[in-house]
Amino acid sequence: MKKCSKCKKKISDDTIICNFCGEQQDISRSGRALKKNKKKTLIISLCFVGLLVILAGGFLYMQHQNEVAKKDVAALFDSDNLLKEDVTSDKLAMVNRTVSKVINPQVKKSLQEDLITATSMLNVNEGLKAILNDENIINEKVTTKQLNDIKDSLDKVKSVSKKFYADNIKSYSSAQQQYNEYIKLVKEIEALYKNTNINEDTSRAIYEKLMSRNEKIKNDSLKKNLATKLTGIEKELLKSEEEARKNIINLSEVEIVNRVKAYYFSQTDITDDSVKVNYSVAYSGSPSNGDIMYLNPLTNTSSVEGSYTLTNRGDFKYTDATGNVLPEYNGNIFDDVSQEMIDAIPEFVPPSEETIDDTPEFTQSSFMGDWTSENLIISITESEVVMGKQQSGSAVFGHIVEQSFDGNTNTLSISAYEEANRLNGASKDREFNVQFVIKQNEGETYIEYQGKKFQQ
Incomplete structure (x- = not known):
């Protein structure tokens, strides 16, 4: 739109005579305006075409980036969807940079999930190589963190590749089991042996069980480390047993039996002395092993109430007639029995037995x-x-x-x-x-x- 040169009313650009006042307009000026408008339209058209070219190029470039990223990620796995042996952390980092340039959010998310799988597989492979040798034996530097990292990576792969999980879970389980057995054994040994001293609960039986378990440790270095501590325990045990042996040697068999009876009665609910006299201790060869006997005065027959064992240190263990070990009887005849308790036990006097022999006397x-x-x-x-x-x-x-x-x-x-x-x-x-x-x-x-x- 332009204005009339005389009345100043708005008229179209190509108007020659004003519709309002009849004044003839300047034709050259209108041509220039028309020409200007055509130029402007051309520029706009060119810009639009350029934009279309740019968008098309961008779309083609995006498609190219998608294909490159997909190809790089696919190259990480073999036909069984397992990580290829030549894949390293550097290669994963390079592929990760390619994936990060993908613009399509859905494609990018899918490729990133594949990268997480590849990274987890690599962590499992490298983790197992770091803690296990060719014979599936853990090394002496394995840590809880290493095992936990391997397990976490395996869990991430489990739903994606069951074959990879199955191929590696056995090795992980073996490593975890070896590690658990070693750590458990370490803790038990440390609980018994501190500052070159053994605690009072340490016995020869416990020591032998620890030795047997240590022999099953597959790593020689770990086994040797614990063997040194076990040797220390054995030395202390020998000292303790020697002292205990002196205690046993210094007592007569009668004194040992009396201590056994006194300790047995102190752990039971027998309080009637008239009943106690029907109890006795029977052993064969050594008072360290024997039976607690009860004589029924009505039938004049004896029965075994239970059996006992006595260590050189004086530790008492009682087993009832059905074979059950009764822990409430655990104790020590030296530490838990006083002379007053021994003196209080009534003496057992076997009743006279009148034997009726029906066998005829031949002459x-x-x-x-x-x-x-x-x-x-x-x-x-x-x-x-x-x-x-x-x-x-x-x-x-x-x-x-x-x-x-x-x-x-x-x-x-x-x-x-x-x-x-x-x-x-x-x-x-x-x-x-x-x-x-x-x-x-x-x-x-x-x-x-x-x-x-x-x-x-």
Whole structure:
């Protein structure tokens, strides 16, 4: 729009005569304005085209960046979606810079997740190499932080690559188990052995268990480190055991048994002295191991209440009749028993036992008479012994030269002399020896001769 040169009213740029006053307008001026407007339109058009070119170039560049980043990330993994062996932390850093230039937020997020997986796999691989040798044995410098970092990285990969997780979790678990066993053993040893001294709970059994567990430590350096401390424990144990051994040696067997009884009664609810006298201690060979016995006065029979063991230091352990170790009896017969307690224990006096023996008392005369078995017969008198067959009548007849009876085995031994006798086939005189054993079973009395049973 332009203004009339005369009336100043607004008229269009291409108006030659004013519509309001009829004044002729300056044509050259309008042409210049028109020309100016055309130029302006051209510039705007060129700018728009340029913008389109720039946007298209930007889009193509963005697509190129996406493809480069995708290609670089994909190059980190093999066909099984496992991290390639040649991938290093420097290579991951370089790929990370490429991914950071990706403009598309969705593509960028997906590639960053793949980078996290690759980084976690690399952390697992390098972490396991740092703490395990080729034989899957941990080194002496492994730390809790290293193990935790490996586990965290494995957890990040678990849902993405089950194969990678399965391939490495066993190695991690082995390392963790070895480390836990070592640390646990260290703590237990330190609890027993401080400043070259052992505490009062340390025993030979505990020491041997610690030694056995240390032998199972796979790393030689760690094993040697603990072996040094265990050697120190053993030295102190030997000193302690020697002192305890002197205590045992200085006591007689009767004194040890009395201390055992006093300690046993002090740990039970037995307060009646009339009951206590029915208890006794029975051992075989050494009072360090034995049984607590109870005699039932009604049936006159003994039963085992439980068994005990005693260490050289005087430590007492009690096991009941069913085999259960009762920890409430744990103690020491030297530390926990006084002379007053010993003196207060009533003396055990075994009751007299009247044995009723139903076994008959056989004598030499018990053999006299006839004894038969099937068709055989044995006749024994004070002067003669005859062995023969009932049907044929053939016999061995002998005059008794000497006979003796053994009351312990109920055996009669006879030396006899037989004269020559054509009737029974004896061609010449001879001497012979025989033995008979007399027995009784369920009221039946019989003798045995050469393994056969003969009855009267």
